[in-house]
Structures are given as C-alpha cells and as structure tokens.
Amino acid sequence: MSAPEPHTRDNAIRGRLNAFFLRLIEPLMEKLFGDDKRRLFADLEGDVVEIGPGTGANLPYYPAGVNLIGIEPSLHMQNALREKAEKMGVPLEVRGLKGEAIDLPDASADAxxxxxxxxxxxxxxxxxxxxxxxxxxGGKYVFIEHVAAPKGSVLHLWQTLFFRPHHWLFEGCHTNRKTWEVLEAAGFEVLDYEHHTKWSIMFYVAPMIVGHATKPR
Ligand SMILES: C[S@@+](CC[C@H](N)C(=O)[O-])C[C@H]1O[C@@H](n2cnc3c(N)ncnc32)[C@H](O)[C@@H]1O
Known part of the structure; x- marks a missing residue:
C-alpha cells in the first residue's frame, strides 16, 4: 500500500474563521459535553489517535500519560492545536492528513x-x-456526533433550511447525517451509545449521539 498523501487544507478565510469560532465556543463545548468527555475518556491509555481534533477542545480530558496523535487536515486548526497542546504541556504529534487515509499501521492504536x-x-x-x-x-472508538433529527420534526426542517449556509461556513459540515447508521454498519463488537438533545444557540444541531464502540478481538 502506498503512503497516504499529506493533506493540508488551507482555506484562507473559512479556515481561519472556523478555527477562531471553535476556540471561542470551547466553554460552551465544556458545558454541553464536559461530563460526557470526562466519562468516555477516563480509561483511555496507551496510543490514542484523535481524528479531526480541531483546535484541541478535547485535550483537557485525556488522562496523563497517553501517547496522542492528531489527524487534522486544516492548517489553521493545526496551528491552534499545537499552540494549545504546548500551553497545556500535553505531548501531541499532529499529522496533516484526512481521516479517510491515515498513515498509521494496522492494529497500532489502543483507542x-x-x-x-x-x-x-x-x-x-x-x-x-x-x-x-x-x-x-479490543481497542476503543469514542465518539460524540451531531446527527439528523427525526424526519418530519421541526428540527429536521431547520436542519434542511440551514444546510447550505452551515455547510459553507463550517467547511463542509452536514447538519443532518444519520451517523449512527454508519457506526452500526461498521462491524464493531460492542456499540454503546445514546441519543441526546444538547441545546445551544445552534439549536438545529442539537440532536447528538454520544458513546463508544469496541473493535472485535
Ligand atoms: C467541527 S470540528 C470539531 C473539532 C473537534 N473534534 C471538537 O470536538 O471540537 C471538525 C474537525 O474535523 C476536521 N476535518 C474535516 N474533514 C476531515 C477529514 N476528512 N479528516 C479528518 N479531519 C477532518 C476539521 O478540520 C475540524 O478540525
């Protein structure tokens, strides 16, 4: 197999805006997901790979001693991520790649x-x-995702109405993916998650799935 091409995305305006926005809403992220993250991250150990770590909202939740690699294609996110990791004293290796093609060997990550x-x-x-x-x-996949609201609901309608501006502003983010279907079809041995509604100013992305999964032994 040939090595994945480094994929650094430099979206001059939207990339900067997005990284700025993500940093700005970190306190909101803590309010919405802090308890979930403390619970889901508590027993992580060894070699941990975070895909799309953005500006590092998850760095405070990793237990000390994990070897962390971030797979992050956006240049502006990478810069903010490195800065935050350095400030916090968290050892972190950042790879400018997309999660669709990761240059790590098979069976090399604990989580x-x-x-x-x-x-x-x-x-x-x-x-x-x-x-x-x-x-x-036996390795663990930990996830929090915003997802599609039930078809026919008012939220679903808002997700459809906001789809285009949201997709443009947040560099390709979909308001309404049925992500649980992807996870259910992936072949995990254990898949344990709950649907939650997390209200914030971005009310149309309130439906979430929060959980973890295990690769078959
Ligand atoms: C909404 S942000 C979430 C950031 C962070 N995980 C958090 O919870 O705050 C989405 C992140 O995924 C990254 N991303 C987008 N497409 C990606 C891809 N194909 N592979 C890996 N990361 C990607 C973006 O650059 C961005 O950092």
Whole structure:
C-alpha cells in the first residue's frame, strides 16, 4: 500500500474563521459535553489517535500519560492545536492528513477518538473503516456526533433550511447525517451509545449521539 498523501487544507478565510469560532465556543463545548468527555475518556491509555481534533477542545480530558496523535487536515486548526497542546504541556504529534487515509499501521492504536467529526468528513464510512483498521483488537472508538433529527420534526426542517449556509461556513459540515447508521454498519463488537438533545444557540444541531464502540478481538 502506498503512503497516504499529506493533506493540508488551507482555506484562507473559512479556515481561519472556523478555527477562531471553535476556540471561542470551547466553554460552551465544556458545558454541553464536559461530563460526557470526562466519562468516555477516563480509561483511555496507551496510543490514542484523535481524528479531526480541531483546535484541541478535547485535550483537557485525556488522562496523563497517553501517547496522542492528531489527524487534522486544516492548517489553521493545526496551528491552534499545537499552540494549545504546548500551553497545556500535553505531548501531541499532529499529522496533516484526512481521516479517510491515515498513515498509521494496522492494529497500532489502543483507542481512536472522534468528536463532531463525521458531520464534516467527505466519506464517513471510509473514516470509520480507517479507525477500525488502525485500532488494535479490543481497542476503543469514542465518539460524540451531531446527527439528523427525526424526519418530519421541526428540527429536521431547520436542519434542511440551514444546510447550505452551515455547510459553507463550517467547511463542509452536514447538519443532518444519520451517523449512527454508519457506526452500526461498521462491524464493531460492542456499540454503546445514546441519543441526546444538547441545546445551544445552534439549536438545529442539537440532536447528538454520544458513546463508544469496541473493535472485535
Ligand atoms: C467541527 S470540528 C470539531 C473539532 C473537534 N473534534 C471538537 O470536538 O471540537 C471538525 C474537525 O474535523 C476536521 N476535518 C474535516 N474533514 C476531515 C477529514 N476528512 N479528516 C479528518 N479531519 C477532518 C476539521 O478540520 C475540524 O478540525
């Protein structure tokens, strides 16, 4: 297999805006997901790969001692991520790649983390397949994703109305993916998640799935 091409995305205006916005809403992210992250991240250890870590909203939740690799294609996110990791003293290796093609060997990660990721990637099935490939048997996939609201609901209507501006502003983010279907079809041994509604000013992305999965042994 040939090595994946480095993929650094430099979207001059939207990339900067997005990174600025993500940093700005970190306190909101803590309010919405802090308890979930403390619970889901508590037993992570060893080699952990985070796909799409953005500006590093998850860095405070990793237990000390994990070897962390971030797979992040956006140049502006990479810069903010490195800066935050340095400030916090968290050792972190950043690779400018897309999650669809990760340059890590098969069965090399104890855990893979993905939060608010599969809404934004080009090919969610391929990203989850890469996560599965790099996980060791028994390894853990931890996720938080915003997802489609039930068809026919008012929220679903808002997700449709906001789709285009949201997709443009947030560099390809989909308001309404049925991400649980991708995870259910991926072949995990254990898949444990709940649907939650997390209200914020971005009310149309309130429906979430929060959970973890295990690669078959
Ligand atoms: C909404 S942000 C979430 C960031 C972070 N995970 C969080 O919870 O705050 C989505 C992130 O996924 C990254 N991303 C987009 N497409 C990607 C891809 N194909 N592979 C890996 N990361 C990607 C974006 O650059 C961005 O950092």
């Amino acid at each position: 893979v983390v993905a939060t608010l990721l599969l809404c934004s990637v080009d090919d969610p099935i391929q990203v989850v397949s890469e996560a599965m490939r790099i996980l060791r048997p």
